[in-house]
Amino acid sequence: MRARPERPRDPGFRVTPGGSVKAEGLGDGSTACGGGHRQAALDAATRQNPQFQVLLDRIYAAVLPEVADLETVLNTTDPQQLELLFAFADEVRRRFVGDGVLLRGIVEFSNICRNTCWYCGLHRGNRALPRYRLTKTQILAAAGNVHAAGIKTVVLQSGEEDNLDADELRAVIEEIKSSLEMAVTLCVGERSRAEYRFWREAGADRYLLKIETSDPELYRRLHPGMSWENRTRCLRDLAELGYQTGSGNLVGLPGQTLRHLAGDIQFFRQGDFDMISVSPFIPHPQTPLAEAPAGDLLLTLKMTALARIVSRNAHVPATTAIGSLHGRDERPRALAAGANVIMPNFTPAPYRQQYEIYPNKRCVSDDARACPPCIERMVEALGRRVDYSRGDRMKME
Numbered sequence: 001m002r003a004r005p006e007r008p009r010d011p012g013f014r015v016t017p018g019g020s021v022k023a024e025g026l027g028d029g030s031t032a033c034g035g036g037h038r039q040a041a042l043d044a045a046t047r048q049n050p051q052f053q054v055l056l057d058r059i060y061a062a063v064l065p066e067v068a069d070l071e072t073v074l075n076t077t078d079p080q081q082l083e084l085l086f087a088f089a090d091e092v093r094r095r096f097v098g099d100g101v102l103l104r105g106i107v108e109f110s111n112i113c114r115n116t117c118w119y120c121g122l123h124r125g126n127r128a129l130p131r132y133r134l135t136k137t138q139i140l141a142a143a144g145n146v147h148a149a150g151i152k153t154v155v156l157q158s159g160e161e162d163n164l165d166a167d168e169l170r171a172v173i174e175e176i177k178s179s180l181e182m183a184v185t186l187c188v189g190e191r192s193r194a195e196y197r198f199w200r201e202a203g204a205d206r207y208l209l210k211i212e213t214s215d216p217e218l219y220r221r222l223h224p225g226m227s228w229e230n231r232t233r234c235l236r237d238l239a240e241l242g243y244q245t246g247s248g249n250l251v252g253l254p255g256q257t258l259r260h261l262a263g264d265i266q267f268f269r270q271g272d273f274d275m276i277s278v279s280p281f282i283p284h285p286q287t288p289l290a291e292a293p294a295g296d297l298l299l300t301l302k303m304t305a306l307a308r309i310v311s312r313n314a315h316v317p318a319t320t321a322i323g324s325l326h327g328r329d330e331r332p333r334a335l336a337a338g339a340n341v342i343m344p345n346f347t348p349a350p351y352r353q354q355y356e357i358y359p360n361k362r363c364v365s366d367d368a369r370a371c372p373p374c375i376e377r378m379v380e381a382l383g384r385r386v387d388y389s390r391g392d393r394m395k396m397e
C-alpha cells in the first residue's frame with residue numbers, strides 16, 4: 001500500500017448540485033446504452049435527487065470518504081439513485097481509464113492450499129476436492145495459449161501452498177518474460193517479503209492479494225489461523241517492492257454489514273491500489289458456510305461503482321464471480337458500473353473444474369480459445385472495445 005496521495009481536483013469533472021451528468025459528458029450518444037431515453041432518465045433523476053448528486057460528488061472529491069456517505073449509497077434501492085450512481089461511476093471510468101476493456105488470461109496452476117478460509121472451496125479441509133499442481137511445462141503451455149489469444153497479461157494463481165517451490169515459480173516467470181514478453185501477475189497468497197522480492201527480481205510485474213474484508217475482527221472469524229495484520233503487511237511489502245498491487249473484497253460474507261463494506265471502500269482509497277476486485281460471496285457446499293446466502297448482486301455492483309469512484313484510475317475487473325452468481329452472465333452490468341477488465345480462464349482441462357473456489361463457475365467447460373471472441377461480443381454490445389494492450393498501472397509513480 002502506498003502512502004495516500006493528496007486528492008487533486010479535476011477541473012471539468014464534477015457532478016454538481018443541479019447539474020446533470022449529461023453536461024459532464026455522458027449524453028453525447030457515444031455509449032451504446034446512451035441515447036435520448038437514457039439521458040432523459042438521467043436528467044429527471046438528477047432533478048429529483050439533488051442531494052444524492054451532492055453526496056456522490058462529495059465521495060468522489062474526498063481524500064477519505066465518510067462512512068455515513070458510503071453507507072447511504074450502499075443502502076439505496078431507489079432506481080433513480082442507482083441510475084445516477086452507475087452513470088457517475090461509468091463516467092469516472094471513461095475519463096480515467098477510457099472505453100477499452102482489458103483482458104488478463106488467468107492460469108490456476110495449483111489448487112493445493114494450507115489455509116482454511118471459511119468461504120473457499122479450496123480450503124485444506126475439503127477432502128472431496130481432487131488436488132493438482134501443474135508442471136512447469138503445463139504452465140508455460142497455458143501461458144502460451146494466453147499469448148496466442150493476443151492477451152498480454154498472464155495471471156498465475158494458486159491456493160496458498162506450503163510447498164510452493166519459489167525457484168520453480170521464478171523459472172516460470174523468467175521463461176514467460178523472456179520468450180513471451182507478457183506482463184506477469186502473481187496471485188499466490190501470503191508469502192515472505194524475501195519471496196516477493198525474489199519473484200519481482202525475476203520480472204513479475206503485478207500481484208493480487210485481496211484483503212477480503214477490511215474489518216480485522218470479521219477477518220479473524222472467517223480465517224482461522226491467519227492474521228489481518230500479516231495480510232496488510234504483505235500488501236505493504238508488495239507495493240514497496242514495486243509491484244503493481246491489487247486488492248479487493250468479498251461482498252455478502254456472513255456477519256458483514258454495510259459499515260464493513262464502507263470500511264472496505266475506505267481501505268481501497270487509502271491503499272491507492274492499482275487494481276481492485278469486488279466479488280460476491282458464493283457459498284460452496286464443502287465449506288462451513290455451505291448454508292449461508294450468497295452475496296447480493298446489486299450490492300456487489302454498488303461496491304464496484306464506489307471502488308471506481310474513489311480509486312479513479314485503478315483497473316477494476318467485472319469479476320468471474322459476478323458472471324457466475326446467478327447462472328447468468330452479469331458482467332456487462334459491472335462493466336457499465338465502472339469496471340474495465342475481464343479475466344478469461346486459460347487453466348487447462350480437467351484442472352479448470354478442480355479449481356473450484358465456488359460452485360458453477362462461469363465458462364469452466366469451454367475451450368479457452370472461445371473466450372476472447374465471446375468477450376468481444378459482450379463488450380461491443382456495450383459500445384466499447386476490447387483493449388489488447390498490457391494495461392499497466394495508471395497511478396503516478
Ligand code: SAM
Nearest residue numbers: 119120158159160188189210280281282357358
Ligand atoms: N491463495 C490466493 C489468495 O489467497 O490470494 C489466491 C487464490 S484465492 C482462491 C482467490 C480468491 O478467491 C480469493 O481472494 C477470494 O476472494 C476468492 N474466493 C474464495 N472463495 C470464494 C467464494 N466462495 N465466493 C467468491 N469468491 C471466493
Ligand code: FES
Nearest residue numbers: 113115117120123
Ligand atoms: Fe486457500 Fe483461503 S482457503 S487461501
